[in-house]
Amino acid sequence: MKTASSLTTSAKVIINKESKSILELPIQEQLNLFKRFGVLLFRDFGVDYDKMKEFAEQFSSKFVLDKDRPIVDSRNKFVTLVDPGMHYVSPHCENANSPFRPDVIWFCCGVPAAQSGETLFWDGVRVWEQLGEELRELFITRKIKFLQKFPPADWKRFLGVGSTIADVKRMLNDISGLSYKINQDQSVSIEYVCSAVVKTKYGHQNAFANSLIAEYKNPRGNVTFEDGSSIASTVINQINQVMNSCTEVISWQPGDLVMIDNSRFLHGRRSFSDRNRRIYSLLSYLK
Known part of the structure; x- marks a missing residue:
């Protein structure tokens, strides 16, 4: 070896x-x-x-x-x-828009x-270091909020085919930063508040390791600051500039x-045909 x-x-x-x-x-x-x-x-x-x-x-x-x-x-x-698909995939950490990040x-x-079609990745520690003082202060002081809606087919896939609303409630109750609503059609609407800056699993370093960019661009997703105010496109553009300078390739x-x-690295991919x-x-x- x-x-x-x-x-x-x-x-x-x-x-x-x-x-x-x-x-x-x-x-x-x-x-x-x-x-x-x-x-x-x-x-x-x-x-x-x-x-x-x-x-x-x-x-x-x-x-x-x-x-x-x-x-x-x-x-x-x-x-x-x-x-699925062959499109470009934006930087994200898996399930970072929920409390169930692997x-x-x-x-x-x-x-x-x-x-x-190469897989891309970004070191969230490096991204955080290069964001600049103003952006770092913004995301240290203000949390972000992800809003999602899961139809029964989605949460049954996650929990298992035989799962019930009672199982959903047991899973979601008492999770810090999370609130949810069971809708009449048994879909589940979730609001999850977290910091865009996380501590890495190893080394306990600050890392800009999240799903902010991917959810901002996702027409099905919705991400705001914790108080519901919009994240300015200028902020997203500045983050993208840093991301572009930190892109690595597999x-x-x-x-x-x-x-x-x-907990540290975001990933995505280049488009392909x-x-x-x-x-x-x-x-x-x-x-």
């Missing part, structure tokens, strides 16, 4: 030079690298989505299912394809796009596996 720094990304690249199975790698050693770097790229291990799940199980206490992503097969119900995002590459090869710290692209994803909490 060999570790290396990629020319295009600050991710730690772990290259298989000894024809090993990824399952032979020392778990604690990989976890230590993950804590240090936050993004690990495992290359030449020939990982498919079954092997991704098996490898992730060594680190994970629990898997969660994204409500919008298609499940690959019934044997691995937590393994999904990445976001610790790790796992991606593996079945088939890379013939052109473009150029996929078949069999690649990537492990991303969801190749319908054969297959990138699989998995969300988990660490042990």
Whole structure:
């Protein structure tokens, strides 16, 4: 095994030079690298989505299912394809618009796009440092609020097919920063207030690691300051300028596996036109 720094990304690249199975790698050693770097790229291990799940199980206490992503097969119900469509995906942390943010995002590459389609990521610590004093003061002093509405099909996918409104209430009751309403059609409207600045899981550093940009651009989403006032487009533009200067790239090869710290790094993707692209994803909490 060999570790290396990629020319295009600050991710730690772990290259298989000894024809090993990824399952032979020392778990604690990989976890230590993950804590240090936050993004690990495992290359030449020939990982498919079954092997991704098996490898992730060594680190994970629990898997969660994204409500919008298609499940690959019934044997691995937590393994999904990445976001549907071929469009550009804005910087975001997974489920950061809710209190159910997982610790790790796992991606593996079945088939890379013939052109473009790279996964992008941003170091939230670096973004925070480069935002400038005025913006940092703004987001230290003012929280943001995400508003979402989940039809029954969505919350049943998250909680399980046989779940009920009583299960929804048990899950949502007494969560700090969250209020909710059960609608007549059994959809659930949620308001979630949080800081755009989070403390990283490892190192306890300030990170601008959130879903603000993605939800601001999402026609289905709604994000405001805590008091309901709009976030000015000039603020969003300034954040985007910093994001653009901090963009890093994962150029996929078949069999690649990537492990991303969801408390520190935002991720997204470049648009593409190749319908054969297959990138699989998995969300988990660490042990």
